[in-house]
Amino acid sequence: ATPTSIMVGTGRGAELGVLFRKGDALQTLQGIKTVALDKTGTLTEGRPVLTDLVLAEGSDRDDVLRKIAAVEAQSEHPIAAAIVAAAGADLPEMENFGSVTGYGVLGTVDGQRVMVGAARLMIRRKVDIAALEPAARAMAEQGKTPLYAAIDGHLVAALAVSDPIKPTSAAAIAALHRMGLKVAMLTGDNQATAQAIAKDLGIDHVAADLLPKGKVDALDGLRSAGPLAFVGDGINDAPALAAADIGIAIGTGTDVAIESADVVLMSGDLTGVVSAFDLSARVMRNIR
Numbered sequence: 541a542t543p544t545s546i547m548v549g550t551g552r553g554a555e556l557g558v559l560f561r562k563g564d565a566l567q568t569l570q571g572i573k574t575v576a577l578d579k580t581g582t583l584t585e586g587r588p589v590l591t592d593l594v595l596a597e598g599s600d601r602d603d604v605l606r607k608i609a610a611v612e613a614q615s616e617h618p619i620a621a622a623i624v625a626a627a628g629a630d631l632p633e634m635e636n637f638g639s640v641t642g643y644g645v646l647g648t649v650d651g652q653r654v655m656v657g658a659a660r661l662m663i664r665r666k667v668d669i670a671a672l673e674p675a676a677r678a679m680a681e682q683g684k685t686p687l688y689a690a691i692d693g694h695l696v697a698a699l700a701v702s703d704p705i706k707p708t709s710a711a712a713i714a715a716l717h718r719m720g721l722k723v724a725m726l727t728g729d730n731q732a733t734a735q736a737i738a739k740d741l742g743i744d745h746v747a748a749d750l751l752p753k754g755k756v757d758a759l760d761g762l763r764s765a766g767p768l769a770f771v772g773d774g775i776n777d778a779p780a781l782a783a784a785d786i787g788i789a790i791g792t793g794t795d796v797a798i799e800s801a802d803v804v805l806m807s808g809d810l811t812g813v814v815s816a817f818d819l820s821a822r823v824m825r826n827i828r
């Protein structure tokens with residue numbers, strides 16, 4: 541492509557809401573074989589709601605919900621917002637807040653140690669989750685994110701949040717497939733939930749249960765198929781955005797993600813990813 545066609549392409553991109561932050565991105569896009577997508581906030585709205593709360597024997601719904609919400613009130617994770625919203629106002633006081641990235645949160649409420657998070661948090665803290673594992677599995681198979689809550693080391697509930705898939709995600713993935721691209725999903729969410737969502741969307745490959753650094757390792761695993769693009773929105777996506785051959789940030793995402801990206805989409809969805817590939821193909825063929 542000539543410098544002029546790149547300039548025209550970049551300008552056309554801006555009109556379509558696709559900002560090329562690096563001049564060679566239009567060219568690099570042509571060699572991409574795989575598009576890897578973050579799940580939460582990229583494929584999904586990133587605004588989960590609490591859908592399920594199954595209690596362990598002897599637990600009280602209001603008591604559990606108020607205590608876990610008091611802890612989550614200190615967390616910035618979208619899951620936290622879902623739980624706090626469900627609990628309503630007047631939460632009890634909480635102290636000794638702790639947060640383990642990719643695991644969950646903990647704090648002290650009414651002198652009791654309260655913990656909310658993924659199964660691996662409970663396993664790490666030696667909480668026996670067997671009684672509610674079937675309930676949690678059923679939630680995950682519906683594409684919901686299952687969580688467990690424990691008080692003083694004892695399981696009190698399994699709960700789930702559900703994060704709606706953006707209405708444009710399925711069509712964008714179908715369009716990427718028509719362009720001959722492989723589509724992968726990388727997520728910190730659990731395997732069963734990730735598989736349910738991937739199946740709905742026709743995604744080819746899933747890597748789940750990933751910690752932020754795990755997304756970079758997962759990209760390295762996909763690289764054998766050729767150069768890849770990664771699309772994400774979160775702080776935890778920044779390393780993967782930088783590591784991919786092309787990092788594409790959702791414009792409604794966090795600043796850290798945007799700064800790590802080669803391409804920024806002004807819209808909050810994946811339609812711009814399709815436009816970017818489309819534009820790249822046309823520029824490289826010198827068609828305006």
Ligand code: ADP
Nearest residue numbers: 580615617620642643644656657658727728729
């Ligand atoms: P993702 O952005 O893909 O959801 P994260 O690393 O942010 O990945 O989170 C991975 C998992 O860690 C979540 O699915 C959840 O199980 C658990 N988790 C993280 N933060 C919280 C929180 N504030 N409350 C409960 N669970 C959490």
Ligand code: MG
Nearest residue numbers: 578580581774
């Ligand atoms: Mg995300």
